[in-house]
Amino acid sequence: MNFFDFHHHQPENKFGIYNLRFGEAVPDHFFSAGIHPDSISENIEEQFSWLNEISKQKNCVAIGECGLDGLIDVEEKLQESVFERQIAIANAIGKPIIIHCVKRFSQLIHFKKKSKVPMIVHGFNKRKTIGDDLLQHDFFLSFGKSVLHNVNLQDFLKDFPIEKIFLETDSADFELKDLYEKVAELKNLNLQEFRLKITENLRFLNIIAENEEKLA
Numbered sequence: 001m002n003f004f005d006f007h008h009h010q011p012e013n014k015f016g017i018y019n020l021r022f023g024e025a026v027p028d029h030f031f032s033a034g035i036h037p038d039s040i041s042e043n044i045e046e047q048f049s050w051l052n053e054i055s056k057q058k059n060c061v062a063i064g065e066c067g068l069d070g071l072i073d074v075e076e077k078l079q080e081s082v083f084e085r086q087i088a089i090a091n092a093i094g095k096p097i098i099i100h101c102v103k104r105f106s107q108l109i110h111f112k113k114k115s116k117v118p119m120i121v122h123g124f125n126k127r128k129t130i131g132d133d134l135l136q137h138d139f140f141l142s143f144g145k146s147v148l149h150n151v152n153l154q155d156f157l158k159d160f161p162i163e164k165i166f167l168e169t170d171s172a173d174f175e176l177k178d179l180y181e182k183v184a185e186l187k188n189l190n191l192q193e194f195r196l197k198i199t200e201n202l203r204f205l206n207i208i209a210e211n212e213e214k215l216a
């Protein structure tokens with residue numbers, strides 16, 4: 001059984017969305033491409049021309065990760081303009097955006113208004129009030145390893161609409177199957193039913209595996 005990994009950094013994992021790095025060769029499976037706030041540097045225009053080209057590739061199913069980070073030493077205005085330009089790219093090609101957000105959720109909600117495509121906050125592990133606010137503004141949330149041990153997050157997931165959920169490993173080392181099992185249990189579904197729900201969510205984002213059997 002395969003479990004779709006919504007955001008990961010393992011180039012050898014073919015069943016999910018690989019976060020491509022700047023300048024890296026295009027993989028033969030799904031990937032996302034973006035400019036992380038952390039990688040904003042002098043070659044930013046070079047990164048944008050790379051992104052403009054690579055985002056048109058068929059296997060590029062999302063823009064990102066990109067977003068806002070309140071803990072890094074990159075000027076806020078600069079982060080915002082780099083983020084906004086990526087929203088424009090995503091709008092132009094009609095692909096969803098995978099968001100990295102640290103301590104900047106209220107600003108993020110402001111940027112949602114500029115987006116014509118779905119936005120998915122990846123690695124969500126914050127408190128319920130933030131999650132509720134994001135839901136109210138129509139964000140999707142992708143959850144990772146924290147769910148396995150964070151009871152508050154588990155409680156939040158119980159009430160969070162299944163149509164808005166994705167699951168991911170990000171850079172953590174653990175069995176994604178354990179996470180799928182945990183969330184299926186929280187949603188009172190069996191594993192197969194739950195996987196089908198995730199497949200439907202992926203379809204909503206126009207992310208459809210070439211080999212449908214892998215997903216079904």
Ligand SMILES: [Zn+2]
Pocket residue numbers: 007008009019065170171
């Ligand atoms: Zn990541």
